Amino acid sequence: MEEQRASDELAQELLFVTELQRATVAERVQGELNAAWRACLAGADELPGVRPVIRASWLRSRATGIDAGEFHYEFIDPPDLARRLERLRELLDIAAPIMADLLSYNPDGHLNLADADGVTLAACGVDLTPLGSRLLEEVQGTNCTGLALRERRLVFVLAGENFKRELRERRMHCASAPVRDPQGRLLGALTLTAAVGNFHCHTLGTVQAAAEAISRQLALKALLDEQQRVLEVLNEGVILLDEDRRIRSLNGYARRLLQLDDPQRGRPFASLIAQETDLDLWLDRRWERQDRDLTLLLPDGSGLPCLASAAPIAQGGWVLSLRENRRIREITRQLLGTRARYSFTDIQGRSPALQSSLRVAQAASRSEATVLVLGESGVGKELFAQAIHNASVRRHGPFVAVNCGAIPRDLVQSELFGHVEGAFTGAARGGAAGKFELADGGTLFLDEIGDMPLEAQVSLLRVLQEGEVTRVGAKKAQAIDVRVIAATHRDLAQAVASGSFREDLFYRLNVLSLQVPPLRERRDDIPLLVATLLKALSRQLERPPLAIADEALTLLMTHGWPGNVRELENVIERAVNLAQGPLIQPLDLPPSLVTSALATDTAGDRLTPLEVGQRELIRATLAQTRGNLRQTAAQLGISRAGLYVKLRRYALNPADFRVGR
Numbered sequence: 001m002e003e004q005r006a007s008d009e010l011a012q013e014l015l016f017v018t019e020l021q022r023a024t025v026a027e028r029v030q031g032e033l034n035a036a037w038r039a040c041l042a043g044a045d046e047l048p049g050v051r052p053v054i055r056a057s058w059l060r061s062r063a064t065g066i067d068a069g070e071f072h073y074e075f076i077d078p079p080d081l082a083r084r085l086e087r088l089r090e091l092l093d094i095a096a097p098i099m100a101d102l103l104s105y106n107p108d109g110h111l112n113l114a115d116a117d118g119v120t121l122a123a124c125g126v127d128l129t130p131l132g133s134r135l136l137e138e139v140q141g142t143n144c145t146g147l148a149l150r151e152r153r154l155v156f157v158l159a160g161e162n163f164k165r166e167l168r169e170r171r172m173h174c175a176s177a178p179v180r181d182p183q184g185r186l187l188g189a190l191t192l193t194a195a196v197g198n199f200h201c202h203t204l205g206t207v208q209a210a211a212e213a214i215s216r217q218l219a220l221k222a223l224l225d226e227q228q229r230v231l232e233v234l235n236e237g238v239i240l241l242d243e244d245r246r247i248r249s250l251n252g253y254a255r256r257l258l259q260l261d262d263p264q265r266g267r268p269f270a271s272l273i274a275q276e277t278d279l280d281l282w283l284d285r286r287w288e289r290q291d292r293d294l295t296l297l298l299p300d301g302s303g304l305p306c307l308a309s310a311a312p313i314a315q316g317g318w319v320l321s322l323r324e325n326r327r328i329r330e331i332t333r334q335l336l337g338t339r340a341r342y343s344f345t346d347i348q349g350r351s352p353a354l355q356s357s358l359r360v361a362q363a364a365s366r367s368e369a370t371v372l373v374l375g376e377s378g379v380g381k382e383l384f385a386q387a388i389h390n391a392s393v394r395r396h397g398p399f400v401a402v403n404c405g406a407i408p409r410d411l412v413q414s415e416l417f418g419h420v421e422g423a424f425t426g427a428a429r430g431g432a433a434g435k436f437e438l439a440d441g442g443t444l445f446l447d448e449i450g451d452m453p454l455e456a457q458v459s460l461l462r463v464l465q466e467g468e469v470t471r472v473g474a475k476k477a478q479a480i481d482v483r484v485i486a487a488t489h490r491d492l493a494q495a496v497a498s499g500s501f502r503e504d505l506f507y508r509l510n511v512l513s514l515q516v517p518p519l520r521e522r523r524d525d526i527p528l529l530v531a532t533l534l535k536a537l538s539r540q541l542e543r544p545p546l547a548i549a550d551e552a553l554t555l556l557m558t559h560g561w562p563g564n565v566r567e568l569e570n571v572i573e574r575a576v577n578l579a580q581g582p583l584i585q586p587l588d589l590p591p592s593l594v595t596s597a598l599a600t601d602t603a604g605d606r607l608t609p610l611e612v613g614q615r616e617l618i619r620a621t622l623a624q625t626r627g628n629l630r631q632t633a634a635q636l637g638i639s640r641a642g643l644y645v646k647l648r649r650y651a652l653n654p655a656d657f658r659v660g661r
Contacts, residue, residue, distance in 0.1 A: 144174030378566030397442025
């Protein structure tokens with residue numbers, strides 16, 4: 001409703017301005033305004049012949065106590081003016097050419113631009129309004145700028161409609177329109193003052209159009225600034241090209257990528273890329289514009305491999321995005337979690353065999369040589385590899401682990417060395433980096449190296465010797481900086497003799513050899529390992545810490561541990577979940593472990609007659625209870641833990657007495 005009312009008032013006012021072009025009407029209106037003005041000053045409220053918007057302004061001016069007969073400009077302090085000019089510098093820069101163009105159609109008039117507080121910030125033409133003067137209605141009474149700021153719309157004020165006598169006598173008409181910021185908030189008002197003969201309805205239209213042009217330019221500038229800020233925070237290079245493939249602009253990331261200090265406007269983009277790239281062919285083939293390998297030429301003559309994508313711009317030209325291969329690999333590594341978690345402090349044990357291995361591993365961490373870690377499955381070969389990496393100068397780089405035995409034979413080379421698009425059926429679009437590229441700057445752990453196919457061994461040897469990798473299907477190699485730690489449970493010397501492993505690769509890997517001892521050769525470390533595992537599992541399961549009964553620990557100490565530390569971890573985790581009290585008992589251990597301990601006990605030791613009698617009593621009770629350990633212990637009057645000790649001592653296997661044996 002309010003917008004409709006304002007629109008109707010404006011339509012009536014435009015008709016009124018049109019009528020003013022007739023001299024008789026203008027003379028009559030001026031006479032009516034003069035009479036009404038004098039009546040207003042005399043205290044009258046009914047003012048015939050005065051437009052409602054002007055009548056309301058006159059009455060407010062009179063109520064404010066403004067002296068219509070006295071005229072002077074009121075100014076703000078110079079420091080305040082300087083702050084306003086600086087804060088609205090963008091507005092003034094945009095408004096200046098628009099004001100100059102508008103004034104060319106009214107050479108005998110003048111323009112002024114005021115802020116939302118009615119302070120004049122800019123002026124041009126003749127009889128200028130001084131900068132810093134205040135034009136609000138409550139300061140100068142009814143005037144065009146003050147009325148536009150109050151009404152927040154296009155207004156006009158005839159010479160006779162001003163409240164101040166001096167402004168009335170200048171015989172100049174005014175039109176003013178609000179200027180708004182991109183959010184629609186009032187910034188100020190643009191006011192045109194023109195001679196009576198040059199003021200008509202089109203004058204209002206030109207002022208309105210000029211004010212809206214300033215507002216639109218501000219909105220466009222804000223949009224461009226916002227887009228530029230978005231481009232600047234992108235973690236990829238963005239380059240705009242014109243139709244001739246010349247650079248229009250680059251964002252900050254692109255300038256850093258190319259090591260350029262200036263915008264390079266007008267420079268052919270082809271001069272920044274390797275010559276083997278057919279730029280025109282690439283951009284013209286719509287289906288090949290995404291994720292294209294591109295090598296940028298840096299000022300020092302070196303090349304920087306990137307992944308590039310391109311898209312046409314509606315008004316002509318192209319937008320390119322460039323992502324550095326190293327950066328892509330870093331993101332991939334973060335997603336894959338390619339970080340080493342363990343250090344030498346995580347390797348628990350004080351046995352001589354383990355300490356000897358640790359001394360070799362610590363020496364390897366101070367070297368860049370290739371390391372070959374040997375040991376049975378489950379001894380912790382990757383634990384040693386991670387510890388070596390984290391103690392080396394590469395600790396801040398990636399640690400990428402690959403199980404060579406788990407990769408399908410026909411995909412080993414692609415997995416390790418990467419591939420280009422179209423290298424084989426099912427190859428990833430745009431190609432893919434291999435594990436060597438992902439490990440660039442860090443360590444690549446090749447587990448189960450003894451299971452690597454012979455054809456992949458040839459490529460691996462070349463990478464180790466040359467320090468560069470060639471993707472499957474690629475024509476060009478790229479340099480990498482990777483330290484290799486290999487591991488295997490196989491006898492590689494025997495594999496070389498049988499022809500399943502290359503001799504030259506064996507010697508290239510076996511620069512530093514590290515043997516990780518099996519758990520059965522470091523039994524003295526079992527109590528420490530058990531205590532460490534119990535503490536970690538209790539924390540993980542959020543339950544009070546558990547301990548282990550002596551009888552259960554004895555069983556662990558006598559077990560053969562074919563699965564080594566990995567088997568011990570599984571046994572302890574099972575026991576923690578089954579334990580009913582604060583102690584892990586023998587019954588919480590796997591039955592197979594108890595049986596194994598009984599079977600391997602030294603039953604041939606010399607027994608005393610009393611012990612022989614005990615053995616036969618236990619044997620008879622087991623036969624009677626058919627191997628039920630609970631009933632056997634109850635009949636003998638001993639604990640089940642004590643029974644386990646006796647069974648182990650006398651090499652008695654409860655399973656031999658159960659039904660079905």
